[in-house]
Amino acid sequence: MNRPTFPIDALLPQIRASLAEHPRLVLEAPPGAGKTTQVPPALLDEPWLAGQKIVMLEPRRVAARAAAHFMARQRGEVAGDTIGYRIRFDNKVGASTRIEVVTEGILTRMLQDDPMLDGVGVLLFDEFHERHLAADLGLALALDVQAQVRPDLRIVVMSATLDGERLAQFLDAPRLSSAGRSYPVSVAHYPARREEKLEHQTRRAVEHALAQHPGDVLVFLPGQREIARVDALLSPSPTGRGIGERVWRSDGSTSANDFAIPSSGASRHLLPEGEGSEHVDVLQLHGDLPVEQQSRVLQADPDGRRRVVLATNVAESSVTLPGVRVVIDSGLAREPRYDPNSGFARLDVITIAQASADQRAGRAGRVAEGWAYRLWPQSQRLEPQRRPEIAQVELAGLALELAAWGDANLRFVDAPPSGALAAARELLQRLGALDGQAITPLGRRMLALGTHPRLAAMLLAPSTAPERALACDLAALLEARDPLLLRGNRSRSDALAERWQALAAFRSGRVAPDASRSALAALDQASKQWRRRLRLEVAAPSTVPAHALGDLLLHAFPDRIARQHPSDPTRYQLANGRSAKLFDDSALYGEPWIVISELRALRQTQGDRGDAQVLRAAPLDEQRLRVDFPQRFVTEDRVFWDANTRGIAAVRETRFDRIVIESKALAKPDPSRYADALVDAVRQLGLASLPWTPALTQWRARVRCLRMWMPELAQGAATLPELSDAALLASLDGWLKPVLSGKTRLDALSEQELGEALKSHVDWSTRQRIDALAPTRIAVPSGMERSVEYAYDDATDAPVAPVLAVKLQELFGLADTPRIADGRVPLTLHLLSPGGKPLQITQDLRGFWDRTYPEVKKEMKGRYPRHPWPDNPWLAIATHRAKPRGT
Structure with a gap:
């Protein structure tokens, strides 16, 4: 294969020179510059590499596989020779492999399994601007390895859209920038019609692009669901066969895989009436496609036909699609967001950042002048950069990785939020993965499964093969979208068992009328993958006892084990101390114990107790709970503050975590525990x-x-x-x-007693010093002592100026404002009339005498004739009395 030229080529000597001098480098290069496929091979023969491996992190499986194959072809080899890749469920590396392209989870496991990274000379983090949590963790671990044991290890952070200056400062690294290969791209907005769905708007945009512009069309959609809907609109096949391969034929013929675009004006034509017809392929591109289909999308059509590629944001960077001249951008993507209802990070449809929109549009200008159509209004403003995942997802997996590493004080580009990290560690302790801050043997086994700690704990809990197979079904159910369909105004059932029963029926050839066949097929496939990972030879069960699901699920959600309230059968107390309630028509009504896999916090209103709503749960057997978690059942005497009686109460309680199972009043509680209860009362009620x-x-x-x-x-x-x-x-x-x-x-x-308690840690000499520096009273020229008022503003965390309120006549002859705190703080004088009304507030007494007093005297002298109002207050005698009668 003749090696093509790339814009990055001119920068390769500087990259090699920089890494010879510095262990870290930030490389900025726009899409098409060639950084992904040209930088790793350019480093193979560097002296500092000394024959060691190059490992490149590629966030997406499609891009990792494509990059490895492209680099291998450049050398006249196949993937697995000098250049290979490792991704989930696929491995192409051999004994001679020196460049490994790996996905994020693989890199984390490499670092955890071998912190010395023996045989690895450089780590490259590609597309770092996507800011995936695993990439941030991988970089933090790599920096720790470099700082502690491998100063010779090189680290290169590469990105197309990145705040390179900030990252270079963080890494203390040189920063190099490459030009891109791009042509002008005309950007236009193609907004939706009133109440138009995304798939119909996209079809209109595709029709317009094919009619008005040459070249292939790349369509960015949020995920596979939206891709399938658009694909179905572009296909006449009612069965949906041939997804990922559509051909429009000019002769008007159709088949399961064909759709004609003749010159007539039929409603499904992609070209307007009067235009010539042509062959057009419609292809899909996403991470779950078979390798063969992915490879086909990444290569030009052998017959020269035009193509419409429906892609997720996997096509945003790293992979090159030949022939694309038009980009249609939905402005949406599916990215992980923490879902407090389920306790997992879910893939939510979100609006992309401006940097992503610019990068997507740039795909249209890789081979020639291009066009980009944005399916959102021009008035809509996007955030400049995407937010890092670490700031917005649940962190149980990260907390477990840090515990396994043995050091939580790693250097992150953006530190994990402390509150989210603390909540994650509390959950891991409940799951048995952590003992305090240290990882347990169970925690290490959970980590090796490479999934969310909740699911890992459940998958490892069963002791029999049939139960493990059922746990695989549950893991699939918890990770996937709901297979039950909405029917009119009727809400979905809250029983997890109905989902599993629908899955079991699907395996026997039956699909319930309220279930999705495609969703059940995906669930069945996911469960098979889990059984393969756990090396289970048994088939999935066809029937299970009533409590079987809950008995397993409690290992994933120990914080959401719940017991029915004794006085309200629709309310449940949870192990984490909160409460939840069932729907009025709940399928779980009457169950004494349940475990909740999904709940929704309700907006608290006046009189509402703040219960959450149970969305999905399963019953469990209390005896199984006592067998699996005996240490969480405790019986103890509790002395506490009773807010109703405003006094001490004492009971003997039997609890599971925070669920009170039985409570009996104690006739003679331990008096030594009263003080603890009263202190708790102050914590609740406040000072x-x-x-x-x-x-x-x-x-x-x-x-x-x-x-x-x-x-x-x-x-x-x-x-x-x-x-x-x-x-x-x-x-x-x-x-x-x-x-x-x-x-x-x-x-x-x-x-x-309160006063002595507050002052108990202040000795006598310090109390005397407080009185001297911040006196409660101060002598004034009249011979009297007047009070000084102090205050502290908690809102600003600053003192308020101390106030001395005193009648004006008592300060005659005093030139300067009194000060306290060793002369550092002037008092604020509230100068009062003889009747005690404020005349002036000032910290400048001298200025008051000079400028303001004459006016005050003129006004007050007639109102208070029996009090002195001298012309010269400097020489007058201060007094707190009125003039004697007759004077």
Whole structure:
């Protein structure tokens, strides 16, 4: 095969030179530049590689396979010789393979199984801009390997649309950019008609493109479902046969695989009346196609026919489709999003980012001038870049990988959200995959399955082959779309058993009227794949006992095991402490125990208890629960705060996790546990439930203000305590619990006891210093002492200026505003009239005397004639009294 030229060729010497000097590199190259297929072979003979392997991460299976085959053909070889690939369920590598193209899960397993990466000299992360979670994890693991044990390992991050400068700074790496191979692309918007479905809008756009422009047409659709619908519209075949291969023939003949485009104006013509007819192939491109069909799409038609390729965003980058001159872009993609209803990341249809839209349009300009039609209104604005998966998916799989690695403090381009990571670890502990922060032997077996930890736990739980086969059915059911169809206004059943029964009926040749044949076929295939992965020789069961599904499902959803409420048969208490309710017509009504695979949080309204809605569940056997999780059944005495009686209550409870199975009142509870219950009450009710006095509130505010005004007092031997709400609530056991000992009610705590508890960790000398630096009263020229008011603003986390409210006459002769905190903080003066009304608020007393006092005197002298209003306040005698009578 003669090697074609690529725009990246001119940059290859710089890439080699950079990697000879630096262990990391950021390479930006637009689609068509050739980075995927030209960079790896260009590095094979580098001295620093020393005969080691090159491993390139390719996010998508189609692209990984295509890239490996293309590079192999360039060398006159086949995949599996010098260049090979490894993807899920397919492996083309041999003893002589030196370039391996792998998908994301494969790379993670390589790193986990051999952190030294023996025999690997460079890792290339292609299409990193897609920001898949596995790619982010792979890069973080690779950086850790490089920093700890393999400083000679090279890491190259490659992308078509990327914030290269930010990434180069993160990696402390050089940044190289390549030109692309592109021609001008005319972009137009082709919006939908009123209430028009996507597939009909797409067909119109395809008809227009074939009639108006030369070349092949590439259509971007969200997923296989939408591809199948558009494909069906472009086909006359009612059976849907021949999907992925349509031929339009000018003679008007049709077959299961053919659709004619004659010159007449029939309603399904793709060319308008009067145009000549031509042969057109319609092909599909997505990750689940057989290899042969994928290969056919990636090569030009041998007979020179035009093609319409219906593709997912797998065609957005990495693979090249020859002959494409027109792109039709739905502006949609299916990407993983965390679904709190199911507990899994689901593939949701989302609007693409502007960077993806630009990249898709660029596909039309690879061989000549092209055209791009966008199926959304021109007024619609897209986000500039796609958000990383790590910020928006459930992180149980990531948390398990980090635990297996043994170090959670890896360097991520975007750190995983702490809340989502904590929730993931809590789930893994329930599943038995983690013991504290450490991975368990079960956790390592779960990790080896390469699926979501919930499913892995369920697949590993059964002890018999028939149960394992049933677990494979359940794994397929949980991962796939619902096989039951909506019928009018009737909602789908909430019984998981009805889905499994529909699957069992399908295997015996029957399809229920409310089930989808295609969905059941996909479920059956997925279950077979799971049985092969688990090396199960048994067939899927045809019948199972009533509780069999729930008895397995509880291992995937231990947090959603639920028991019927004793007083309301439609409500259930969950093991995680929450509650849920059934539909009024639920198929699960009357079941004492269920395990919920899917639920929906309901909007809480006034009087509503905040229950969730059970969407899908299965009954389980309590005896099986006691056998499988004996350690989660506990009986213990509990002393707690009863909000109804506002006092201490004590019961002996039997629980499964947080589900109360039995509760009996205790006549003589342990008095030593009263204080703990009262402390819990304060945590629930807040600090306002304590008997604060104005003086104690002021003392707390003075301490908080001083910590901010004088930072040196927040550290050292005489440290002032942190008295924010958060700090006090976090330390209740230390300062409040001792004074609650022996009490059974919160209102038994006196104001004096609260004050001493709050000040218990402040010694006498520090208290004296507080009084000196933030006095409660201050002497004024009249000889009197007046109160200083303190406040702290929690909203801004800053002190409010302290206030001295004083009658104006009491400050005669005082030039400067009084200060506290060792002179650092001026008081805010509230200057009052003789009647106690505010005349002026100021921190500039000197300015007040000079500028404002004359006007105040003029106005007040007639109103308060018995009080002094001297012309010169600087020389007047300060007083808090009125003038004697007769003066």
